Amino acid sequence: MTFDIITFGSITLDILIKAPKKSPIKLLKEKTNQFFKIPLGDKIKIDESIVACGGGAANSATGFSKLGLNTAMFGVMGDKSNRGFLMHELKKAGVCTDFITFAKNETSSFSVILNAWTGDRTVFHHRTMCENFNEKTLMKTPSSRAIYVGHLYTGPDQMLSHIPEWKRKIKGLVGWNPGKTQFKKGFSFFEEIFPSIDVLILNVEEAEGFTELVSQKIKVSDYTAEIIGEKVIANSELKIEFMSDCRNLADKFLSAGIAKVVITDGERGAQVFDGKSHFFSPSQYIQKVDTLGAGDAFSVGILSAILHDKPLHEQILWGNFASNSVIQDMGGQAGQLTLDEMKASINRL
DSSP states (O other): OOBSEEEESOOEEEEEEEOOSSSSOEEEEETTEEEEEOOTTOOOOOSEEEEEEESHHHHHHHHHHHTTOOEEEEOEEESSBSHHHHHHHHHHTTOBOTTOEEETTOBOOEEEEEEOTTSOEEEEEEOOOOTTSSTTSGGGOOOBSEEEEOOOOTTGGGGGGGHHHHHHHHOOEEEEOOOHHHHTTOGGGGTTTGGGOSEEEEEHHHHHHHHTOOOEEEEGGGOOHHHHOEEOOOSSBOOOSEEEEOHHHHHHHHHTTOSEEEEEOGGGOEEEEOSSOEEEEOOBOOOOOOOTTHHHHHHHHHHHHHHTTOOHHHHHHHHHHHHHHHTTSSSSSTTOOOHHHHHHHHHTO
């Protein structure tokens, strides 16, 4: 069987708790950072909680499947607890789970996520590792039109070195959304891998950390298409005060051989570069409930649009719609769009 796309990364049991606005829990702001203040020893009543399947590989796999792609995933679960629930949720979404690795005598990865009434959150997590999910995993995969690699922790991240080999062998599309484990190794560490990456997806802070460059902040009144890209409208536009000029960040990745660079910037929208074209899609004016899974959803939208043969300006719209739908619900999967819903969103423009 040939899959449309295979995802690699984490699978977790997410326990989401929504902190009531009227409670002993407070939000404190210190310069650019916010903090929860929770009384120690109190028993605090909550109004809403959810137990859900999550993790980068799981969120992306279910998202791809709902957008009409034949999807398989590689990741790790423990064999002691939560396995049945996680497998059920993945299969319900139509994801092939045949290639999941099970860690013996281990619990599955889990996260306890405390959501503020603003939509922001703090995550407490435990990660389950397995030596059988390692650098050789990528070359054991079945045939696929594409792969999507999310954040990999030390050990499994060694499989990144095999991406050029996979690319030569399969000639499929490679989407990559790296994390802190990769950024710490530095830009030069991945110079041999970059030319095999078709789509790199990062937020502004990640792109700055990876390249060791700084984007320039500009007032919206000074916006030009040359700086921010040609605007692609997506319903009502969220009002913002400044934008990020990401051209220097994107140019460094493009010069290293990456075919397409997507840089997201939260409420300031997202930009996509392919060396010839540069588009910008603003965030939509919506009620933000929970930002968990927003990045995964954006990646899913972009890559799904590519695999459905959509042009560049529509690819960023798919990412925008997918991400904005997810943040209107709790958890990384509940708000994911189906293919019919995505098409309807595009047709309403």
